[in-house]
Structure formats: C-alpha cells, structure tokens
Amino acid sequence: MSDDEIILNDLNDGDLVEQMKDDLYDGMAKEVHEGTQILLDRGWDANQILSDALVEGMRIVGIDFRDGILFVPEVLQCADAMKGGMGLLRPILAESENSASTGTYVIGTVKGDIHDIGKNLVGMMLEGAGFEVIDLGINNPVENYLEAIDKHRPNILGMSALLTTTMPYMGVVIEELDKRGILKELPVMVGGAPLNQEFADAINATSYGRDAAMSAELAKALVGKNS
Amino acid sequence: MDDRPKCLIIACGALAKEIVTLQRQLGLPDDAVTLQCLPADFHNTPNKIAPAVESILKNKRRDFDIVLVGYGECGTGGALDAVLKKYNATRLPHAHCYEFFSGSALFEEIIEEEIGSFFLTDYLVKNFDRLVVTGLGLDRYPHLRDAYFSNYKNVVYLAQIEDPVLKQKAADAADRLGLKLVYKYAGYGDLAVAIESTAKGVAPNYGQFHVRR
Numbered sequence: 001m002s003d004d005e006i007i008l009n010d011l012n013d014g015d016l017v018e019q020m021k022d023d024l025y026d027g028m029a030k031e032v033h034e035g036t037q038i039l040l041d042r043g044w045d046a047n048q049i050l051s052d053a054l055v056e057g058m059r060i061v062g063i064d065f066r067d068g069i070l071f072v073p074e075v076l077q078c079a080d081a082m083k084g085g086m087g088l089l090r091p092i093l094a095e096s097e098n099s100a101s102t103g104t105y106v107i108g109t110v111k112g113d114i115h116d117i118g119k120n121l122v123g124m125m126l127e128g129a130g131f132e133v134i135d136l137g138i139n140n141p142v143e144n145y146l147e148a149i150d151k152h153r154p155n156i157l158g159m160s161a162l163l164t165t166t167m168p169y170m171g172v173v174i175e176e177l178d179k180r181g182i183l184k185e186l187p188v189m190v191g192g193a194p195l196n197q198e199f200a201d202a203i204n205a206t207s208y209g210r211d212a213a214m215s216a217e218l219a220k221a222l223v224g225k226n227s
Numbered sequence: 228m229d230d231r232p233k234c235l236i237i238a239c240g241a242l243a244k245e246i247v248t249l250q251r252q253l254g255l256p257d258d259a260v261t262l263q264c265l266p267a268d269f270h271n272t273p274n275k276i277a278p279a280v281e282s283i284l285k286n287k288r289r290d291f292d293i294v295l296v297g298y299g300e301c302g303t304g305g306a307l308d309a310v311l312k313k314y315n316a317t318r319l320p321h322a323h324c325y326e327f328f329s330g331s332a333l334f335e336e337i338i339e340e341e342i343g344s345f346f347l348t349d350y351l352v353k354n355f356d357r358l359v360v361t362g363l364g365l366d367r368y369p370h371l372r373d374a375y376f377s378n379y380k381n382v383v384y385l386a387q388i389e390d391p392v393l394k395q396k397a398a399d400a401a402d403r404l405g406l407k408l409v410y411k412y413a414g415y416g417d418l419a420v421a422i423e424s425t426a427k428g429v430a431p432n433y434g435q436f437h438v439r440r
Contacts, residue, residue, distance in 0.1 A: 073364020194304030
C-alpha cells in the first residue's frame with residue numbers, strides 16, 4: 001500500500017462523498033462500490049447516496065464530456081463506476097417505502113440504428129433520478145413504441161439515434177403519435193450525437209436532451225419533479 | 228498567365244491518398260487542384276468537421292472558382308451542409324464514405340442483409356489501431372469492446388484496391404472485435420465520379436480518363 005493511498009473508511013461523510021465523486025470521475029468502480037457500502041453502513045439513506053454522490057458525480061462527468069474534457073471511453077468507465085454503486089442501491093431502493101417512482105420512462109433507439117451507448121447512459125441517469133425505465137433496446141419501428149406506450153403508460157417517451165440517416169425516423173414516430181392523439185398527452189424527448197435543438201423543434205419533439213445528465217434534468221422537469 | 232479555373236478540395240485525411248490517386252488516373256497535373264486535408268481523427272469527433280471546413284473556406288473561398296469538400300454528411304447533423312451553403316461549395320454525396328465508396332445500392336443491400344455491419348475502408352484498415360482501437364479507448368479499456376460492438380455482427384471491408392495484405396489486416400481487425408469479416412471490393416465509387424466531374428471543370432482538355440471505379 002502506498003503512503004498516499006486513501007482509506008475511504010477513514011474519511012468523514014462529507015469528504016467521502018467528495019472522494020466518491022472523484023473516484024466515479026476516474027472510473028474506479030471498486031472504490032465507488034466500497035464508498036457506497038460505507039455510507040450505507042453509516043446509516044445513509046439510499047436515495048441520498050444516489051443523488052449526492054453518484055448522480056452528482058455523473059452530472060460533473062456530463063459537463064466535462066460536453067466541454068470536450070472527457071471522451072466516450074472515459075465516460076463509459078464512469079458509467080461502470082456508477083453501476084458499481086447502483087448495484088448496491090437498486091435492491092434497497094426497490095424495497096424502500098420512500099422509493100416512489102419519479103415516473104415511467106420508455107426509451108429506445110430508432111429503427112435502422114443499433115447504437116445504444118448514449119441511450120444506456122441516459123437510462124442510467126434516469127434511473128438515478130428515480131424513473132422506472134423501460135428500455136426497448138435498438139432498431140425500434142414505430143410499432144414497438146406504440147406497444148410500449150399502451151402497455152406501460154409512460155410519463156415520457158425518449159428516442160435515440162446516432163446516425164444522420166436514422167434520426168429523421170424520430171419524426172415519423174412523433175407524427176404517428178400525433179395522428180393517434182397521443183402526442184398532446186405524452187412528452188417526447190429526443191437525443192443523440194448528430195441532433196440539435198433545431199432538429200428537435202423541426203420534428204415537434206417536446207425537448208432535446210443534449211447529454212445524459214441534462215436529459216435526466218429535463219425529464220424531471222417534464223414530470224414536475226425538478227428540485 | 229494561368230487562366231485555368233482554380234480548384235480547392237478540402238477533404239478528410241482518410242481520403243487524401245485516394246484523391247491523389249484519382250487525380251493521377253485522370254491525368255490532372257498536380258498543380259491543377261489544391262488539396263487541403265483535415266485530420267482523419269475527426270471521424271470520431273464529427274462536431275469538429277464543420278467548424279474546421281468553415282475556417283478554411285472563410286480564408287480561401289474567394290481565391291478559388293471551384294470548391295469540392297471531400298466529406299459525406301459524416302454525422303455533422305446538418306452543420307456541414309449549412310457551411311457549404313454559406314460558401315457556395317459542394318460535398319460528396321451520401322451520409323458517409325462507406326456509402327460513397329460502395330454506392331447506395333450495395334450499401335443498402337449490405338445493411339438490409341445485416342444491420343449490425345461495422346464498415347472499414349482501406350484507410351480504416353491501415354489505421355485500425357489508431358482510429359478504432361486507440362480512438363475508442365480499447366487499448367486502455369479492452370473490456371469496453373462489448374459496450375461498443377455487441378450489437379454488431381460483421382465487419383464489412385469495402386476495399387478501394389485489391390490487396391491481400393490489407394484483406395488479412397481486415398480479417399485480424401474483425402477477429403479483434405469478435406466479428407465476422409465480409410469482404411467487398413468497392414473501388415472508388417462516387418468519389419471517382421466527384422473527382423472526375425471536378426477535373427472536367429478545372430481542365431476540360433484532360434480527357435484521357437482512366438478512372439477505375
């Protein structure tokens with residue numbers, strides 16, 4: 001053990017949370033898992049650990065990704081680290097009386113597109129924000145979205161695309177929702193690397209999620225639970 | 228005084244060798260076209276393409292009669308086309324180099340057959356380690372391979388030249404990603420058409436075209 005190695009259990013709560021955010025930023029899954037367990041052992045509420053250490057840590061990651069300081073491989077490492085903590089918290093949150101869901105969110109990558117890294121990051125941040133996430137996976141035709149809406153009655157529908165060639169399909173889905181009278185009651189969020197606000201406006205999406213952290217914030221705002 | 232129309236090609240570095248090869252096949256003198264390339268690494272950061280192209284056009288557009296931008300849409304989300312409209316320049320057709328090398332019909336056929344197709348060109352095969360392995364961080368985090376590639380089934384190598392060494396390198400790349408190699412000889416496709424068309428604009432008398440598509 002080196003002299004400068006940090007013993008997480010020796011840190012006070014405030015320093016430990018800060019250290020966990022640093023560890024999450026550095027993609028250190030084992031340390032994030034350990035920090036989460038320590039806070040649980042100290043009697044912390046699972047929701048508070050989630051919001052103060054994990055989600056807040058990923059929010060910083062999201063900002064640095066947007067600003068070109070972090071890149072996709074590093075963000076994926078951070079996501080792995082967050083999963084390290086989420087693995088401990090998820091079963092507790094599921095059983096907790098205080099785990100009232102923020103809402104139900106159906107998310108999927110559109111038809112013709114098999115890219116899911118961004119979608120998975122958004123799903124994780126939504127889960128961190130308290131949403132029940134129904135993940136439809138990749139390459140979804142409009143029928144899949146309609147079926148999931150009918151089955152799960154979500155508060156929000158999210159669509160993802162990485163390709164310039166597949167992003168117009170989001171407009172196809174939104175048009176179909178409009179035709180069926182669903183759009184006026186169901187907010188639709190869109191996201192993906194080639195998208196921008198202008199495109200989201202053009203296809204009549206409710207909002208555009210620029211990155212995973214921002215998407216979770218927007219989703220909370222859409223269901224009226226932005227704190 | 229040289230009164231030939233002046234032509235500027237601003238291209239992705241991944242196309243530099245191919246463009247020079249085509250120029251020579253067309254019999255164009257080297258000074259008939261000014262070729263300026265941008266880093267091929269923009270392949271992984273397409274948000275950098277439009278600003279970089281605009282920066283060149285802003286300084287040089289007025290010095291040239293013809294400007295061809297050697298990019299497809301390349302994931303810029305419309306930003307590149309907005310720049311080209313502003314500076315009256317044209318780009319290569321289609322969304323990506325894969326499609327303008329293969330042509331739309333073959334490209335659609337490949338995707339129709341297997342949507343999980345990860346494309347390589349000669350350049351990407353030659354630079355697989357730098358652009359794919361290092362670019363995606365697989366050298367530092369090899370366990371991320373599945374996060375990137377678990378939805379893919381095939382590596383489709385769209386070859387510009389028939390070269391057994393490159394074909395073997397493509398097979399090695401596919402193996403490294405845990406995918407099956409599909410080899411298609413594509414040639415230069417619509418890149419050749421665009422360069423030929425540009426050549427006609429620059430030097431209509433250089434008619435001895437021997438472009439191998």
